[in-house]
Amino acid sequence: MDTDKFSYVYSCDLDINVQLKIGSLEGKREQKSYKALLQDPMLRFSGLYQESCSDLYVTCQVFAEGKPLALPVRTSYKAFSTRWNWNEWLRLPVKYPDLPQSAQVALTIWDVYGPGRATPVGGTTVTLFGKYGMFRQGMHDLKVWPGVEGDGGEPTTTPGRTSSSLTEDQMGRLAKLTKAHRQGHMVKVDWLDRLTFREIEMINEDVDEAIPLLTSSDIVKVPDPQMSMENLVESKHHKLARSLRSGPSDHDLKPNATTRDQLNIIVSYPPTKQLSSEEQDLVWKFRYYLTTQEKALTKFLKCVNWALPQEAKQALELLGKWRPMDVEDSLELLSSQFTNPTVRRYAVARLQQADDEKGKEGTDSENLEDLCTFLISRACKNSTLANYLYWYVIVECEDQDTQQRDPKTHDMYLNVMRRFSQALLKGDKSVRVMRSLLATQQTFVDRLVQLMKAVQRESGNRKKKTERLQALLADNEKVNLSEIEPIPLPLEPQVRIKGIIAETATLFKSALMPAKLIFKTEDGELYPVIFKHGDDLRQDQLILQIISLMDKLLRKENLDLKLTPYKVLATSTK
Numbered sequence: 001m002d003t004d005k006f007s008y009v010y011s012c013d014l015d016i017n018v019q020l021k022i023g024s025l026e027g028k029r030e031q032k033s034y035k036a037l038l039q040d041p042m043l044r045f046s047g048l049y050q051e052s053c054s055d056l057y058v059t060c061q062v063f064a065e066g067k068p069l070a071l072p073v074r075t076s077y078k079a080f081s082t083r084w085n086w087n088e089w090l091r092l093p094v095k096y097p098d099l100p101q102s103a104q105v106a107l108t109i110w111d112v113y114g115p116g117r118a119t120p121v122g123g124t125t126v127t128l129f130g131k132y133g134m135f136r137q138g139m140h141d142l143k144v145w146p147g148v149e150g151d152g153g154e155p156t157t158t159p160g161r162t163s164s165s166l167t168e169d170q171m172g173r174l175a176k177l178t179k180a181h182r183q184g185h186m187v188k189v190d191w192l193d194r195l196t197f198r199e200i201e202m203i204n205e206d207v208d209e210a211i212p213l214l215t216s217s218d219i220v221k222v223p224d225p226q227m228s229m230e231n232l233v234e235s236k237h238h239k240l241a242r243s244l245r246s247g248p249s250d251h252d253l254k255p256n257a258t259t260r261d262q263l264n265i266i267v268s269y270p271p272t273k274q275l276s277s278e279e280q281d282l283v284w285k286f287r288y289y290l291t292t293q294e295k296a297l298t299k300f301l302k303c304v305n306w307a308l309p310q311e312a313k314q315a316l317e318l319l320g321k322w323r324p325m326d327v328e329d330s331l332e333l334l335s336s337q338f339t340n341p342t343v344r345r346y347a348v349a350r351l352q353q354a355d356d357e358k359g360k361e362g363t364d365s366e367n368l369e370d371l372c373t374f375l376i377s378r379a380c381k382n383s384t385l386a387n388y389l390y391w392y393v394i395v396e397c398e399d400q401d402t403q404q405r406d407p408k409t410h411d412m413y414l415n416v417m418r419r420f421s422q423a424l425l426k427g428d429k430s431v432r433v434m435r436s437l438l439a440t441q442q443t444f445v446d447r448l449v450q451l452m453k454a455v456q457r458e459s460g461n462r463k464k465k466t467e468r469l470q471a472l473l474a475d476n477e478k479v480n481l482s483e484i485e486p487i488p489l490p491l492e493p494q495v496r497i498k499g500i501i502a503e504t505a506t507l508f509k510s511a512l513m514p515a516k517l518i519f520k521t522e523d524g525e526l527y528p529v530i531f532k533h534g535d536d537l538r539q540d541q542l543i544l545q546i547i548s549l550m551d552k553l554l555r556k557e558n559l560d561l562k563l564t565p566y567k568v569l570a571t572s573t574k
Contacts (some may be wrong), residue, residue: 106151107123125151152282253285297329300318379420482500
């Protein structure tokens with residue numbers, strides 16, 4: 001019987017994926033110079049400066065005629081101690097029948113280099129079929145070209161099977177003989193094999209002489225190289241779940257009792273809760289069923305990936321068919337989380353529609369390009385809203401910290417104030433009167449500020465400063481605040497004041513000594529106010545607004561906590 005008979009199998013008959021095993025990496029990595037460290041300090045935290053072997057990983061990709069045949073695969077994480085030895089099988093996303101004879105595999109060794117970045121340690125390329133068309137098998141020693149990625153072009157710039165010197169040629173010859181010995185093509189003699197392999201190891205060690213370098217051991221945070229990468233499985237699942245083909249079938253889809261309860265729980269989530277990917281897919285799947293629930297609109301819009309044009313188009317088409325949402329819920333669509341212009345215009349239109357439902361005169365929603373236009377339009381028809389809008393915006397315009405930290409936001413407030421002033425100036429007679437009253441309020445507040453500055457500069461104790469405050473308020477020639485033309489009080493514009501009772505003015509025991517002022521109103525009543533200069537009251541203003549809002553919501557549920565929150569209005573940043 002002939003024992004030298006070989007059997008071959010055509011690759012087209014093997015309907016399985018190609019697999020290869022990553023073995024080990026031999027050699028030394030040279031550290032960069034100190035000049036390179038000064039130019040790029042992040043090198044200090046790369047794997048080059050670890051005491052043990054750095055955490056390298058290998059990527060593998062199949063090429064044919066210079067083009068990739070499949071996505072790259074990579075080895076799993078492994079902590080190395082003394083040498084780089086993966087010993088891991090990689091299953092390539094390509095089958096044997098799909099491999100042309102010119103197919104080659106490009107291997108690249110990577111090292112972590114800063115957050116979300118990796119740098120190539122070296123690369124190599126080897127053909128999958130030999131010169132006689134037989135698929136390569138067994139172990140192969142490939143040359144790694146340092147500092148470059150494996151090149152899958154033809155001809156490749158990183159060939160793994162090459163020899164450029166006599167020493168490397170000798171190593172290649174020994175590698176071929178070692179491979180033949182492993183495959184049983186040579187007679188095995190134990191005592192001679194041990195001597196031969198020891199000599200081969202010494203030859204390999206003499207090729208690259210290791211130079212010891214002293215390094216300090218620092219504790220560093222090693223970033224995850226996959227953290228900022230796209231998850232191909234999740235992306236594919238997202239596209240399949242939101243496919244246009246599922247639109248007709250989803251139109252008549254109805255949830256069962258369990259799914260309906262789960263949807264109700266999702267709809268009842270507070271606005272600040274982030275939906276998981278499973279919850280987002282569930283809301284999208286039953287989006288047509290949820291169109292009858294106005295509370296579910298914001299949850300649906302949070303599920304949309306606005307970066308995908310087809311998905312965004314579906315969402316905007318469904319937005320017009322959704323049951324109109326409540327005016328309170330539409331405010332959420334004006335937050336920074338929703339940047340789509342159509343969604344924000346819808347929110348503004350809902351705010352305007354709420355006015356029409358209450359019987360008030362509204363503005364054509366086609367002219368409401370943005371929130372700014374809507375607020376200015378409403379303010380020109382409501383003196384109370386105009387009062388608060390003016391003071392809220394003017395304080396932000398004067399904020400020097402915002403101007404230095406975020407000039408874009410500061411310019412936005414300046415643009416709003418400029419548009420508001422122009423709208424008041426171009427309005428009818430009642431609107432121009434409103435503008436005149438706002439200017440009078442500003443002058444009145446400025447005079448109060450100058451008065452408080454003069455009192456703070458006064459030397460002496462609190463009693464002496466209080467007497468000085470009363471004297472200045474009573475002096476009609478210099479200050480003239482005891483008797484003024486009736487103007488709306490900035491804190492509460494429904495109240496019109498006509499002066500301050502000088503003899504009742506006092507100063508509180510505090511570092512900034514805020515003043516208690518009692519105003520005379522047109523109705524003959526007294527209105528006490530605390531005027532404070534030198535402190536930013538915007539945080540106090542926001543907190544009291546939230547407390548007042550919560551009190552109103554609780555009263556609607558017949559829960560009266562007997563709260564009497566006072567009003568706060570910041571007229572300046574200090």
